[in-house]
Amino acid sequence: QVQLVESGGGLVQAGGSLRLSCAASGRTFSSYAMGWFRQAPGKEREFVAAISWNGGYTHYSDSVKGRFFVSRDNAKSTVYLQMNSLKPEDTAVYYCAAKKDYSGSYYPNQYDYWGQGTQVTVSS
Numbered sequence: 001q002v003q004l005v006e007s008g009g010g011l012v013q014a015g016g017s018l019r020l021s022c023a024a025s026g027r028t029f030s031s032y033a034m035g036w037f038r039q040a041p042g043k044e045r046e047f048v049a050a051i052s053w054n055g056g057y058t059h060y061s062d063s064v065k066g067r068f069f070v071s072r073d074n075a076k077s078t079v080y081l082q083m084n085s086l087k088p089e090d091t092a093v094y095y096c097a098a099k100k101d102y103s104g105s106y107y108p109n110q111y112d113y114w115g116q117g118t119q120v121t122v123s124s
Contacts, residue, residue, distance in 0.1 A: 001025075001026065001113075002024055002025060002026050002028070002029070002032065002098050002112070002113040003024065003025040003026070003113070004022050004023070004024050004025075004096050004097070004098060004113055004114065004115035004116075005022065005023050005115055005116070006020060006021065006022045006094065006095065006096050006115045006116065006117060006118040007020070007021050007022075007023070007118060008020040008021050008118060009094060009118030009119045009120045010119075010120070010121070011121045011122075011123065012086055012120075012121070012122055012123070013122070013123050014086060014087055014088055014122055014123065014124050015085060015086065016086050016122075017082070017083060017084045017085075017086065018083045018086065018120060019080055019081070019082050019083070020036070020080065020081040020083065020094055020096075020118060020120070021078055021079075021080055022034070022036075022078065022079045022080075022081075022096030022115055023076075023077060023078050024077040024078070024079075024098065025077070026077070029074055029077040029098075030053055030054070030074040031053060031100060032053055032098040032099060032100055032101075032112075032113075033050060033051065033052050033053050033098070033099045033100075033101050033102060033103050033104040033105075034050065034051050034070075034072060034079040034096060034097070034098055034099070034104065035047065035048075035049065035050040035051075035096065035097045035098075035099060035104040035105065035111060036048040036049045036050070036068075036070060036079075036081045036094060036095070036096055036097075037094070037095045037096075037097060037108055038090075038092035038093065038094045038095070038120075039092055039093050039095070039117075040091060040092040040093075043092075045095070045108050046061065047061050047105075047106040047107075047108075048060070048061055048064055048068065048081070048094070049061070049064065049068055049069075049070040049081060050070065050099075050103070050104025050105065050106075051070045051071065051072050051079065051104065052102050052103045052104065053101075053102055053103075054074075054102075055071065055072050055074075057102075057103055058070050059104070061106075063089075064083075064090075067083065067084050067085045067086075068081060068082065068083050068084070069081075069082040069084075070082075079096060081094070081096075083120070086120075086122045087122060088122045088123065088124045089122075090120060090122050091120060091121050091122050092119075092120060093117040093118065093119050093120075094117060094118055094119075094120050095114055095115055095116075095117045096114075096115045097111035097112075097113065097114045097115070098111060098112055098113040098114075099111045099112055100112055
């Protein structure tokens with residue numbers, strides 16, 4: 001069992017930055033690839049970024065590539081999402097998820113555990 005708790009969301013102006021954190025419980029964090037997803041009102045949950053269990057491989061959605069950066073600290077059982085050059089269309093609830101495998105996935109249904117989400121609002 002893995003419990004995930006996101007933090008770091010908030011209100012920011014367009015062009016600003018935020019760093020989201022996702023703290024995991026349990027001693028097997030390094031056995032999980034981690035993903036970040038987001039869901040805006042009235043829209044489906046969409047993939048944002050993922051990182052392999054050792055941090056050696058990352059991938060991003062086209063909409064955030066070059067602006068968002070995912071990283072992890074296995075000693076702290078935490079994964080991060082650094083979000084730069086934020087746009088109003090980045091407004092959503094952001095979720096982290098754990099997948100018991102080397103690499104992450106674009107597909108939410110391939111993840112085993114989810115956090116409760118943290119709201120990110122970008123004003124224009």
